[in-house]
Amino acid sequence: MAYEMIVLTNMLIAILFAQSLNLITGFCGQVSLGHAAFLGIGAYTSAMLTKAGWPLAATFIPAMVIAGMIGMIVGAASLRVRHDFLAITTMGVSFLFTGIIRKQDMLGGEMGIAGIPAAYGGRVGLLLMTLCLTILFIIIMIYVKRSWMGYVFESIAEDEDTAGVLGIDVRRFKLFAFVLGTAGAGLAGALYAHQVRFIGPDSFGFVESVTVLSMVIVGGIGSIWGVTIAAALLSVMPQFFQVIDDYKLLVYGMLLFFAMRFMPDGLGGLAKRFRQNRNPDSSSERSQA
Amino acid sequence: MTAAKTSPLLLDVKNVTVTFGGLNAVDGARLALEDNQLLGFIGPNGAGKTTLMRAIIGMLTPSSGQIILDGQDISNRRLVDRINLGMALAQQIIKPLKDMTLLDNVALAAGGNKLLSPIKAMIHRSRQHEQDIAHGLLTEVGLADAIYKYPAELPLGFLKRLEVARALARQPKVLLLDEPLAGLSIKEAEDMADLIMGLPCKGRGVILIEHNLSQVRRICKTLYVQNNGRPLAFGATDDVLEKREVQMAYLGKSE
Numbered sequence: 200m201a202y203e204m205i206v207l208t209n210m211l212i213a214i215l216f217a218q219s220l221n222l223i224t225g226f227c228g229q230v231s232l233g234h235a236a237f238l239g240i241g242a243y244t245s246a247m248l249t250k251a252g253w254p255l256a257a258t259f260i261p262a263m264v265i266a267g268m269i270g271m272i273v274g275a276a277s278l279r280v281r282h283d284f285l286a287i288t289t290m291g292v293s294f295l296f297t298g299i300i301r302k303q304d305m306l307g308g309e310m311g312i313a314g315i316p317a318a319y320g321g322r323v324g325l326l327l328m329t330l331c332l333t334i335l336f337i338i339i340m341i342y343v344k345r346s347w348m349g350y351v352f353e354s355i356a357e358d359e360d361t362a363g364v365l366g367i368d369v370r371r372f373k374l375f376a377f378v379l380g381t382a383g384a385g386l387a388g389a390l391y392a393h394q395v396r397f398i399g400p401d402s403f404g405f406v407e408s409v410t411v412l413s414m415v416i417v418g419g420i421g422s423i424w425g426v427t428i429a430a431a432l433l434s435v436m437p438q439f440f441q442v443i444d445d446y447k448l449l450v451y452g453m454l455l456f457f458a459m460r461f462m463p464d465g466l467g468g469l470a471k472r473f474r475q476n477r478n479p480d481s482s483s484e485r486s487q488a
Numbered sequence: 489m490t491a492a493k494t495s496p497l498l499l500d501v502k503n504v505t506v507t508f509g510g511l512n513a514v515d516g517a518r519l520a521l522e523d524n525q526l527l528g529f530i531g532p533n534g535a536g537k538t539t540l541m542r543a544i545i546g547m548l549t550p551s552s553g554q555i556i557l558d559g560q561d562i563s564n565r566r567l568v569d570r571i572n573l574g575m576a577l578a579q580q581i582i583k584p585l586k587d588m589t590l591l592d593n594v595a596l597a598a599g600g601n602k603l604l605s606p607i608k609a610m611i612h613r614s615r616q617h618e619q620d621i622a623h624g625l626l627t628e629v630g631l632a633d634a635i636y637k638y639p640a641e642l643p644l645g646f647l648k649r650l651e652v653a654r655a656l657a658r659q660p661k662v663l664l665l666d667e668p669l670a671g672l673s674i675k676e677a678e679d680m681a682d683l684i685m686g687l688p689c690k691g692r693g694v695i696l697i698e699h700n701l702s703q704v705r706r707i708c709k710t711l712y713v714q715n716n717g718r719p720l721a722f723g724a725t726d727d728v729l730e731k732r733e734v735q736m737a738y739l740g741k742s743e
Contacts, residue, residue, distance in 0.1 A: 343610065345613060346609065346610055346611070346612060346613045347599060347602040347608070347609040347610070347612045347613070347615075348606060348609040348610045350592075350596060350599075350609075350615070351596070351599070351602070351603060351609050353585070353587065353588070354585050354588075354596055357585050357586065357587060358583055358585065360547075360583070361583040361585065363547075363567050363568060363571075364545075364547075364567070364571065364576075364577055364579065364583075365571075365596060365597045365603070365654065365658070366568060366571040366572055366576075366597065366599075366603050366604075366658055367568070367599075367603040367604075368568045368603065368604045368605075369568070370568075371604070371605075371606060372606055372609070375606035
């Protein structure tokens, strides 16, 4: 039972983490290749606090606030550029994060932080907490998507210039997406730290950023259910197939490439097309040119 | 502001110059738009018409000159501020949001505060009010039957109208139309020109950049002509078109 619970908790954390990037990349169209850094910021914040005697649940807010605040600073600096340039800038953030952590003795440096206390209620407690928070975050995502914010995000993701001409404060909305998404990653990080109970700079490197981005792309940019399924599958696969774990960057890199080349709408898009094929009325209506 | 002026200018462009790497694409442009006026803006290809339009709306920063919107100097404001102070642009290359119906394309632009504040955007869900406005505007531009269609399903003539409806949804004081007739058939262009003729009203002036001189002549009482980035003429349409330098530059007539 213990093993299944670990796998399930990991899966839920991966879903939460992937959804937090889905908000930035999927909803708002801003590619980030440094999202794992914010998972790390949340993990380190929460781990330091629980080691100082705080209960885990009390560290969620600080983990989110600090990740979100650093997200705001990074966003303000990097969201001025777009597309490939944004990808490269955020990639730099990922390396900057691990580089800085390695030099901080207070944060355990190269050795990382070990002996992170267990969550209240042990494995079951952590699993339930993760389940509730992940569901809550998905509910928030669904709400955001249906609100005016989702409406505005959709226009920014499609064409920033047009959104600007329509009177949308594009810069502010992009920054807001970045803050919300990085805060979400911080929350996932807090849970992750208490799942593995040992964290080091390598847990939050470039590979992890590529992994989470491939979850979002494979799931289908902006599709909440597609990303949930992709994150669930891609997070458990390395645990069953050792090969995938050994060649993570290669496997996820290829997955990213093939998804973008052959399935640009991801699983979400595939499901949508399937539904339309099953329901010829609506599809013929859409394809009338 | 002088108190004596009865009808203050909606838009006053003073000596605006836009430089691209040493070349003056627009050089000392001067034009003024009154309330309830339809101003035609013509000039040969490469005259810097679109460049001036982009400088007015804030997509480009002029190297010198002033832009006054309804008595307020907006020269240093960014695009989003200018739009929210009462400007709107229908672009020459139409850019509909392809994943939204026409209704949602227009309703988005009617979002007001919700387009400026993420918090307001987050707490509001209903689009009903904006969709009602959008429905009215789409009807006004003649697209009442297509409101639930997606842009990919419609021909260019419809999308040009969509672009106008979307600009109108901003409730602009100054509406800039960049070649709305380009690419339309003669009949479509005529209908579109009729539509444009009805757009100026109390509190709203329209600037029309256009190549289709016969339609411009028909619907605009005032013209601004630009050539090689420089202002060439500004005044009543018939007078302007009579001027020899205008005929030489624009109509290609020799002496």
